[in-house]
Amino acid sequence: MRRKTIPFLRLALIYLLVLTGVHGIAGAKISTGSNAHHDLSISLFPGKSELEGRDRIRIEQAERGSVAFFLSPRARIHSVRIDGREHPYTFSRGRLALNPDRSESTLNVNLNLHYTCRFDDPVPVRPENTDNPGFGVSGTISALGTFILSGAGWYPQMADARESFKLHVDGPADTVAVTGGRLLGIERQDTRTISRWRIDNPLEGLSLSAGPYVVEQQTLNGMTAATYFFMENQQLAPRYLESSLRYLKRYSDLFGTYPFDGFAVVENFFPTGYGFPAYTLMGGRVLRLPFIPETSLPHEIVHNWWGNGVLVDFASGNWCEGLTSYTSDYLNKEQASPDAAADYRRQALRNYASLVSPATDFPLSRFQSRTDPATKAVGYDKSAMVFHMLRKEVGDAAFWAALRDLYRNFLFKRASWKDLRQIFEHHAGRSLKVFSGSGSNDRVPRTYDWKLSARNRAAMDTGRPAA
Ligand SMILES: [Zn+2]
Structure with missing residues (x-):
């Protein structure tokens, strides 16, 4: 076959x-x-x-x-x-x-x-x-x-x-x-x-x-x-x-x-x-x-940890680009300086605000791969910022412990957004349902709250209304 x-x-x-x-x-x-x-x-x-x-x-x-x-x-x-x-x-x-x-x-x-x-x-x-x-x-x-x-x-x-x-x-x-x-x-x-x-x-x-x-x-x-x-x-x-x-x-x-x-x-x-x-x-x-x-x-x-080590269950969306971007590109900036980290986050917000329109937006559950600037801004930038919000939500210790657990439990197995959520919930010691949304597809972080705040913050960052 x-x-x-x-x-x-x-x-x-x-x-x-x-x-x-x-x-x-x-x-x-x-x-x-x-x-x-x-x-x-x-x-x-x-x-x-x-x-x-x-x-x-x-x-x-x-x-x-x-x-x-x-x-x-x-x-x-x-x-x-x-x-x-x-x-x-x-x-x-x-x-x-x-x-x-x-x-x-x-x-x-x-x-x-x-x-x-x-x-x-x-x-x-x-x-x-x-x-x-x-x-x-x-x-x-x-x-x-x-x-x-x-x-x-x-x-x-x-x-x-x-x-x-x-x-x-x-x-x-x-x-x-x-x-x-x-x-x-x-x-x-x-x-x-x-x-x-x-x-x-x-x-x-x-x-x-x-x-x-x-x-x-x-x-x-x-x-x-x-x-x-x-x-x-x-x-x-x-x-x-x-x-x-x-x-x-x-x-x-x-x-x-x-x-x-x-x-x-x-x-x-x-x-x-x-x-x-x-x-x-x-x-x-x-x-x-x-x-x-x-x-x-x-x-x-x-990617040898996220994507090629822990495999992606594509049916519920490709989470590995966001997590890889966050734990490599963003983490490098964070280790360089707080300003560099803030710049990275601002740029991610700008990318989302300027490259993604309501017509081209879509939830992370539908991200499979990057095909143009808009899909990149969602599947990489927004997804990375969802992991940043998650880290703020559960705290550093729980965040990094959850990632170690994800790797240990899912090495060479497919993991979905739902699997990630369950691991983070275990380490947070509480439900993350509110964080991940409770809409028709509750396996996936919702886009809408983030979109609003991204547009507002990008407007503040650039000093002009977001596109
Ligand atoms: Zn990548």
């Missing part, structure tokens, strides 16, 4: 016209007790925008039933073998199903799958949509680099199974591949370079980047940070490594132990600001901006 893909955007901050925060993510799977252990070899051929995949999959099913994988609808299947013999299958709209009539034979088997697939989405090197320039690109393999989102189906994903991967990516000489997991090694041969990775249970799927990266690593206090930068930006590595390690330590102390093996900053060959589990992917122009290591970088690092 094809897994639902919910792309959502992650804004770091609005920086000039180049930076976006975008996050592509596949819906987390609910395991039925089946396991799939992949030994996956991917060969990249940038000259023809193609990859060749050979996957040996050990399938362990909890009970008899058909076996299905999601693979890009653009893939060509060359062979499907089970325990060495050709096996009947169907492949339609990206769903590869092993013959259900012989389902009993797939209970505990070794599947060998050979396929090729072309990924050639046009890349916005000079984007027209500066709000979100990478939007719409799900996969591209080119001489400049390789970028493929998890939802693009570059490898077979078994429906409803717990999966683990030994991944081996080979490409033209000096091509280093990166994904969210543990790097086992890079091996340079005559004309090809091989990157080996180990990934256990990637709940949200795997994205892949590759290019002529220079890799730097640094370990401190048991945490490892890495940079995968192109040669021309290599001088930036020490600054990014130092900042990454400092913020990993800070947020581990604040919320609980960092949930992945390491964290990497990876350069992309076109403008993006993605935050994936255990790494962030940013365009080179963005990386060179001098303030990014203290702004976008901590924002993307915090």
Whole structure:
């Protein structure tokens, strides 16, 4: 069964016209007790925008039933073998199903799958949509680099199974591949370079980047940070490594132990600001901006707790951008000075007052991702200020204790606004129903009171009536 893909955007901050925060993510799977252990070899051929995949999959099913994988609808299947013999299958709209009539034979088997697939989405090197320039690109393999989102189906994903991967990516000489997991090694041969990775249970799927990266690593206090930068930006590595390690330590102390093996900053060959589990992917122009290591970088690092650690239950709205903005962007200002913190809050109010009209306003329960300045002002700015109001309401001790509880109880599980409310109520020792509103959808902080005060305060801040 094809897994639902919910792309959502992650804004770091609005920086000039180049930076976006975008996050592509596949819906987390609910395991039925089946396991799939992949030994996956991917060969990249940038000259023809193609990859060749050979996957040996050990399938362990909890009970008899058909076996299905999601693979890009653009893939060509060359062979499907089970325990060495050709096996009947169907492949339609990206769903590869092993013959259900012989389902009993797939209970505990070794599947060998050979396929090729072309990924050639046009890349916005000079984007027209500066709000979100990478939007719409799900996969591209080119001489400049390789970028493929998890939802693009570059490898077979078994429906409803717990999966683990030994991944081996080979490409033209000096091509280093990166994904969210543990790097086992890079091996340079005559004309090809091989990157080996180990990934256990990637709940949200795997994205892949590759290019002529220079890799730097640094370990401190048991945490490892890495940079995968192109040669021309290599001088930036020490600054990014130092900042990454400092913020990993800070947020581990604040919320609980960092949930992945390491964290990497990876350069992309076109403008993006993605935050994936255990790494962030940013365009080179963005990386060179001098303030990014203290702004976008901590924002993307915090997403490893909120969004990629504690997962979002999108049915009740995406709360993770507001909480990430509040606990990275805002908290940094607060730690700098009270004035800087007040400026940040004023700017959030101004954004909401000037960018959101009654016609474009909507409750936080409907926020999924940022698509334009108005959705950003609601899903990031207003949402962050709701967390600020909540902190004022329950007090510092309860606020930070609730966030630690949220992380401990919901790591790698989906949490909704209602789950957040219950945790904050537990720590506040009282109902927060009045705070969160009691309208038709009482799971979500209401917009209206906040909107009124935002408009009034923004008018006061700017000395002119709010738009
Ligand atoms: Zn974000």
